[in-house]
Amino acid sequence: MTNTTPKKPSRIQTRNRRLILDAALDVFSRDGYGGATxxxxxxxAGLSKPNVLYYFEGKTEIYVTLLSQLLETWLDPLVELDPDGDPVEELLGYVRHKLDMSLELPAESKLFAGEILKGAPRISKYLRHDLKPLFDRKCHVIQDWIDSGRLAPVDPAHLIFSIWATTQHYADFGAQVAVLLDADDPSAGAHAHLEQLFRSLLVPPLPKD
Amino acid sequence: MTNTTPKKPSRIQTRNRRLILDAALDVFSRDGYGGATxxxxxxxAGLSKPNVLYYFEGKTEIYVTLLSQLLETWLDPLVELDPDGDPVEELLGYVRHKLDMSLELPAESKLFAGEILKGAPRISKYLRHDLKPLFDRKCHVIQDWIDSGRLAPVDPAHLIFSIWATTQHYADFGAQVAVLLDADDPSAGAHAHLEQLFRSLLVPPLPKD
DNA sequence: TCGTTGCTTTACCAATTGGTAAAAATTTTA
DNA sequence: TAAAATTTTTACCAATTGGTAAAGCAACGA
Incomplete structure (x- = not known):
């Protein structure tokens, strides 16, 4: 009975793979895939290069491992969008959560952004298999909210794009925001503005009947 | 009377520098600075490598030339924001213009996005000297509009961020949009959605008195 | 204590990269 | 047309890169 998943990782393996992935996040998000070494x-990671290659088969495997693990964390807030909650508050909560993630984990956001920017050559299958079904499901939830009159009629897909775009902007374009904004911390202003932006869009025109 | 700007470029120089910059736009936007060769x-460009280096001092000079030229084109629609026009229509026109640019010139958008993503190490001075003053000027225009009651009270800086984020999303994250959207062409839906998003935000609560 | 297994290091390599020197070819100018 | 200037090619290089081979070292069970 040969086991395909080769044993369970030792303590050292767990620790060093973690060290490598942490370091890789820094390097990849700063230099991009091509620029990273x-x-x-x-x-x-505090290891020798051959030692790194003892834990991962190559540069690409580190990168893909990092991204696919990241995708899970990143999609989590969207998963939590609750069809039974109040539509406007659910979506505004999602905006808040997403913005907090961008502000607190800019490296992760940038890593992901960099991959998409280059056409997602290494994670397009993850997008198709994990993201797309979730996206479709949540679009359907939003459409139901609209159909029941508890949300202004918007295009669900483009709404999600707008939420992603505006929240991630503070991470991905953080360098630009920092130059343009006199206040050092954009977080308060960003929260207030996005709340206003999406609330004015989403509040349904008429009371719930 | 020695001239610092060394003569005017020959026809061959003009053509080949153009060829190189066009090719560089493709390569840099696809592979990033680090990944480009x-x-x-x-x-x-259809030239030999040493021939390319006859026209540009190095990889970096090509990249910076490309970006600084690009920045001008890219900021042009913002320049055109007219203080004497109708506030809501001016801003919605800017959104439309910016979205069209993203849809039609995705490579340019991606090149710029990639640079900002990495912390804008090579164009931060352009951001400070060209973008920042323009940005401040336009924030002031928007604030005046708000103060005169012709625009809903929004944070001008964050409003501009939102416009940039949402419009550029269709270029920079085009690979993701393509996977998630069943319709092949996002442009119609994007235009309608952004019109709705920003109109609902910007229309002032009360008539002009 | 010995051998097996897992982890790390040293030494190395072939390919690629940005860039150069200088000759050759071409175009322009006088 | 001949000289001068410009453009292009050929041949090359030092540094870096992703990756490998193999020996050394450590841990651990029998």
Missing amino acids: LDAIAKG | LDAIAKG
Whole structure:
């Protein structure tokens, strides 16, 4: 009875794979896939390059592992969108949650953005298999809310795009925001503005009947 | 009387520099600065690598030239925001213009996005010297509109961020949009949605008195 | 204590990269 | 047309890169 999943990882394996992935997040998000080097990752992890390659088959495997693990965390707030909650509050809560993630985990957001920017060559299958079904499900939820008159009639897909775009902007374009904004911390202003933006869009025109 | 700007460029110079910059736009926007190679650019331009280096001092100079030229084009619609026009229509026109640019020139948008994503290490001075003053000026215009009651009270800076984020999303995250959207062409839906999004935000609560 | 297994290091390599030197070819100018 | 200037090619290089081979070292069960 040969086991395909080769044993369970040792303590050292767990620790070092973690070290490598943490360092890789820094390097990949700063330099992009093409600009990142195994040496930089190894140095960041405090390991030698061949030692890094003992834990991962190559640069690409590190990158893909990182991204696919990331995708889960990243989609979690969308999963939590509750069909039984109050539509406007559910969506505004999602906006808040997404914005907080962008402000607190900019490296993760940037890593993902960089991959999409280049056409998602290495994670398009994850997009299709994980993201797309979830996206469709949530579009349907939003459409139901609209049909029941508890949400202004909007295009669900484009609404989600807008939420993603506006929230991630503070992470992905953080360098630009920092230059343009005199206040050092954009978070308060961003929260207030996005609340206003999406509330004015989403509140249904007439009371619930 | 020695001239610092060394003569005017010959016809060949003009043509080949154009060829190189066009090819570089493709390569840099696809592979990022780190992933791009001079060989790829040279091949794209139909020139040999040393020949490319006859026209530009190095990879970095090509990249910076491209970005600084691009910045001008990219900021042009913002320049055109007219203080004497109707506030809501001016801003919605800006949204439309910006969205059209993203849909029609995705490579340019991606190149710029990639640079900002990495912290704008090579164009931060352009951001400070060109973008920031323009940005401040236009924030002031918007604030005046608000103060005169012709625009809903919004944070001008964050409003501009939202416009940039939502419009550029269709270029920068085009790969993701393509996977998620069943319709092949997002442009119609995007235009309608952004019109709705920003109109509902910007229309002032009360008539002009 | 010995051997097996898992982890790490040293030394290395082939390919690619940005860039150069200088000759050759071409175009322009006188 | 001949000289001068410009453009292009050929041949090359040092540095970096992703990756490998294999020996050394550590841990652990029998």
